[in-house]
Amino acid sequence: MSAGLLLLRLLLAALLFGHAAQKLLGWFRGLGPDGTAAVFESWGFRPGRPMVLLAGTCELVGAVLLGAGAVTPLAAAVVMGTMIVAAAPSAANGLWAHLGGCEVPFLYGSLALVVAVTGPGNWSVDHAVGADDFSGVPWAVAAAVLAAVSAVPPLLLRRRNLRGAGEDVEAGRVGP
Template sequence: MALAHRKDLGLLALRAGTGGVLFAHGAQKLFGWFGGGGIDGTAAAMERMGFRPERQSAVAAGLGEAGGGALLVLGLATPAAGAAAAGAMAGAVSVHAPAGFFATSGGFEYPAFLGFCAAALGVAGPGRYSLDHATGHVLDRPWVVAVAFTGAAAAAFGVVRRRALATAPAAEDLAELDDRDGD
């Protein structure tokens, strides 16, 4: 088998695995499939985690994961798919970061890995065995990569920043703590 075909098969396997896992996680959030909470359960969880507005955050996370994952599996609009999934995983990383790196302690290892895989696929492209290849790469142009990742980075920054602001103690709470400590 020629080296180019092996690389294309490797990209197909990586797209199918990463995209499939992302799709399943997003389907939990959106539809309640695979034991998930659906939009209502995810929105309640988003509220507890400090994401506001919680329902829109639940929809955005679900679409980034399920939509990005499905598009990665198909190899369609791969730069946008990789960027959407990576952006959704940035939000998940912000939730898990306080627990450290490793997943065994509730850390961000797993969502970071999915996000990096999605981002790498978005940049590397889908390979020959993809709908992008079959359509002449109309949705897989260099400018699409730049726009998709710029948009995803901005959105991820905004989500993480909003969450940090929502979960940060208010100034009056900090003053009350200082008063209790005798400072």
């Protein structure tokens, strides 16, 4: 089981690292901070550049911590919170990615929750330092609550920004 958990953690960490590198560095055909900022702003996450830096940093920190199996409930909370926010712009399109849905952030957040429930396994920093007691359902629930609470401010900011943009569009102050 430990080998499977290690593989799960490393695969999720690699994907999260890739997403962070697209945002922060423009790697893997990403747009980098400035290009991604324009996309974030179109989604209502303004100001775009700071929001990109925050999202990319959260993905990177989550990737490193989950990959190492270190502070696993906190790492899972960081990933889940980031993915809750990431799902917001595409949630209205449903689940499936090929229809523009939120499948990818849902999957990444769900996998982080799975790791929080199971714990990182024996091949992890948490196991090496004797922090194995910090896993299981109670810690996973705490991580999920922390993630949801942490996602509220950027989601409220997005909602406010989109309402303001809608009012501006209706008043003729913003182009199409």
